[in-house]
Amino acid sequence: MKSIQARLSLGLVGVLVVVGLALAQxxxxxxxxxxxxxxxxxxxxxxxNLLVALVRGHSxxxxxxxxxxxxxxxxxxxxxFRIDFEGGSWRSRSLWDMDMPRPxxxxxxxxxxxxxxxxxxLVLRADYRRLGQAISISVAxxxxxxxxxxxxxxxxxxxxxxxxxxxxxVLQRITVTRSLRPLERTREQIAQLQQGKRSxxxxxxPVELEPxxxxxxxxxxxxxxxxxxxxxxxxxLGHALKTPLAVLMSLASSERLNxxxxxxxxxxxxxxxxxxxxxxxxxxxRLAGDALPGAHFDCATELPGLLSTLGMIHGDxxxxxxxxxxxxxxxxxxxxxxxxxxxxLDNACKWADSEVCLSIEQEGGVYRLWVDDDGPGIPENARAxxxxxxxxxxxxxxxxxxxxxxxxxxxEAWGGQMRLLESPxxxxxxxxxxxxxxxx
Amino acid sequence: MRxxxxxxxxxxxxxxxxSLQRQGYAIDWLADGRxxxxxxSSEPYDLIILDLGLPGLPGLEVLAQWRAGGLSxxxxxxxxxxxxxxxxxxxxxxxxxxxxxxxHPEELQLRIQSLLRRARGxxxxxxxxxxxxxxxEGRQCVSRDGQDxxxxxxxxxxxxxFMLHPQQILSKSxxxxxxxxxxxxxxxxxxxxHVNHLRRxxxxxxxxxxxxxxxxxxxxxx
Numbered sequence: 001m002k003s004i005q006a007r008l009s010l011g012l013v014g015v016l017v018v019v020g021l022a023l024a025q026x027x028x029x030x031x032x033x034x035x036x037x038x039x040x041x042x043x044x045x046x047x048x049n050l051l052v053a054l055v056r057g058h059s060x061x062x063x064x065x066x067x068x069x070x071x072x073x074x075x076x077x078x079x080x081f082r083i084d085f086e087g088g089s090w091r092s093r094s095l096w097d098m099d100m101p102r103p104x105x106x107x108x109x110x111x112x113x114x115x116x117x118x119x120x121x122l123v124l125r126a127d128y129r130r131l132g133q134a135i136s137i138s139v140a141x142x143x144x145x146x147x148x149x150x151x152x153x154x155x156x157x158x159x160x161x162x163x164x165x166x167x168x169x170v171l172q173r174i175t176v177t178r179s180l181r182p183l184e185r186t187r188e189q190i191a192q193l194q195q196g197k198r199s200x201x202x203x204x205x206p207v208e209l210e211p212x213x214x215x216x217x218x219x220x221x222x223x224x225x226x227x228x229x230x231x232x233x234x235x236x237l238g239h240a241l242k243t244p245l246a247v248l249m250s251l252a253s254s255e256r257l258n259x260x261x262x263x264x265x266x267x268x269x270x271x272x273x274x275x276x277x278x279x280x281x282x283x284x285x286r287l288a289g290d291a292l293p294g295a296h297f298d299c300a301t302e303l304p305g306l307l308s309t310l311g312m313i314h315g316d317x318x319x320x321x322x323x324x325x326x327x328x329x330x331x332x333x334x335x336x337x338x339x340x341x342x343x344x345l346d347n348a349c350k351w352a353d354s355e356v357c358l359s360i361e362q363e364g365g366v367y368r369l370w371v372d373d374d375g376p377g378i379p380e381n382a383r384a385x386x387x388x389x390x391x392x393x394x395x396x397x398x399x400x401x402x403x404x405x406x407x408x409x410x411x412e413a414w415g416g417q418m419r420l421l422e423s424p425x426x427x428x429x430x431x432x433x434x435x436x437x438x439x440x
Numbered sequence: 441m442r443x444x445x446x447x448x449x450x451x452x453x454x455x456x457x458x459s460l461q462r463q464g465y466a467i468d469w470l471a472d473g474r475x476x477x478x479x480x481s482s483e484p485y486d487l488i489i490l491d492l493g494l495p496g497l498p499g500l501e502v503l504a505q506w507r508a509g510g511l512s513x514x515x516x517x518x519x520x521x522x523x524x525x526x527x528x529x530x531x532x533x534x535x536x537x538x539x540x541x542x543x544h545p546e547e548l549q550l551r552i553q554s555l556l557r558r559a560r561g562x563x564x565x566x567x568x569x570x571x572x573x574x575x576x577e578g579r580q581c582v583s584r585d586g587q588d589x590x591x592x593x594x595x596x597x598x599x600x601x602f603m604l605h606p607q608q609i610l611s612k613s614x615x616x617x618x619x620x621x622x623x624x625x626x627x628x629x630x631x632x633x634h635v636n637h638l639r640r641x642x643x644x645x646x647x648x649x650x651x652x653x654x655x656x657x658x659x660x661x662x
Contacts, residue, residue: 235520238521242542243449247452247455249542275542312531315554338523
């Protein structure tokens with residue numbers, strides 16, 4: 001799609017050029033017609049003068065030379081006449097040896113070319129009767145200077161028109177930019193929305209944009225609301241199922257079942273399966289994914305709380321370090337990322353002897369997270385089993401199984417990859433690569 | 441050790457109360473958040489187990505009010521909402537540990553033991569040690585110089601309290617308050633009998649009597 005600015009400029013230029021040219025041409029034409037009419041009056045007067053100069057002489061009609069203007073005597077002066085009557089025709093001296101044809105009809109004629117200088121003549125033929133004879137007087141005037149004047153005026157007008165066009169374009173650009181500024185602001189805000197720097201669009205916008213912005217805000221609020229509601233519903237479901245499950249687990253290990261060890265073992269195994277399935281599915285279902293902009297994970301504000309929580313849960317003997325670039329913000333939902341990091345670190349803390357290290361780095365479009373511990377690690381041939389999709393939950397290594405399964409679910413929901421490696425600290429390194437989300 | 445259990449689910453509360461009493465803890469049970477705010481800060485509990493989804497007042501609010509009122513009793517949060525975001529919120533509100541439902545009863549017992557020791561500034565170790573005695577809380581017996589000494593339930597409870605508070609003078613009423621829940625008849629003579637039994641099994645000087653003040657554990661073991 002072309003930008004509105006370009007469309008407006010193009011349209012305006014088109015309209016201005018068409019209208020401007022038409023207007024200039026018409027006004028020039030009208031002006032020329034008016035001028036010719038004015039000149040016609042002069043020519044008619046000249047012809048009448050000539051008519052008066054016709055006198056009866058000894059051999060019929062004669063032209064009284066004294067009454068003729070001197071312009072008719074000078075060769076190619078630009079003023080010519082020709083008088084036709086029954087006995088012949090006279091031409092003015094100014095015509096020299098050129099012949100000026102008699103216009104076929106009485107009235108004004110333009111466009112006659114004459115002489116070595118290529119003079120354009122405006123000719124008026126008038127027919128009279130005098131002294132009993134039909135006399136046709138054609139008076140001509142050199143029109144070239146006027147025509148040159150017109151041409152110059154045309155060029156000048158064209159130049160002026162171009163300058164005006166440029167001026168109008170510049171002014172229009174300024175006006176359009178000014179009036180499109182709210183649109184530009186909205187565009188910037190939408191970009192910020194995608195980067196998670198704001199959660200709503202500014203509603204102080206011109207009337208035209210109001211429905212759009214209101215609709216976007218409404219959709220955002222609606223998405224957020226329904227996400228929150230479904231999370232709450234899931235939480236409630238979890239609550240509703242987990243408490244009875246806790247009762248059952250407590251019952252299963254109570255003394256009342258001391259005499260029935262097989263029943264107890266069965267009960268405990270099944271309950272364990274229900275519990276793991278439940279927490280994993282609940283977690284998978286409540287993943288926000290990228291449904292919501294906003295609420296990004298700001299490492300500087302979230303990590304200290306998470307790490308101190310882990311420290312509190314696992315005791316003070318563990319050193320939990322983190323290496324995270326300053327001001328790093330991860331473009332995923334805060335709660336989901338807390339869940340991912342919490343499970344990762346919790347798992348590492350469970351197995352570590354004395355040290356756990358979290359590193360996050362951003363490289364191009366990829367975020368790399370890895371967690372190292374100095375615990376026993378997992379032998380290489382067993383690593384695949386821990387992560388294998390569809391591996392029965394009760395076969396998974398306790399601790400490694402559930403937590404890492406949840407982590408893998410989250411990473412996969414984000415299009416990421418999770419790998420188990422050997423840590424330089426001696427234990428397990430869990431490495432996760434998350435591709436940066438493409439801005440929509 | 442006297443514990444307050446705040447849990448609105450009756451079957452779970454019954455189960456927990458029974459299993460914790462078997463572990464030698466005196467349990468008071470409340471189901472409403474508003475009652476918990478009052479009773480938690482007025483009675484001398486050694487540890488509080490708090491469910492977050494409570495009628496009356498949400499658990500986090502209860503915890504916040506306790507902490508605002510200066511209550512320093514360790515609080516173990518018990519909740520079905522086990523996400524990390526909520527866990528962090530709970531610990532920020534002043535909880536000392538967090539256990540999400542469903543849980544193994546043993547897990548809860550281990551957390552309670554370690555919280556009680558942590559609150560007393562004792563290191564996290566599998567058995568409770570004081571004055572040359574090792575108390576195995578799982579088997580409820582004490583060993584001295586590698587020799588096991590069997591204890592009755594009442595003796596175990598008393599000895600555990602002494603061992604968590606070594607070198608402190610503990611009055612009879614203080615001991616009664618911390619060893620029995622709010623519904624038990626407190627008879628100081630019963631305490632004297634148990635102290636004498638402990639002395640007979642572990643040696644006279646294990647528990648000194650400070651006349652008019654109370655008992656002190658942690659004298660030289662013979």
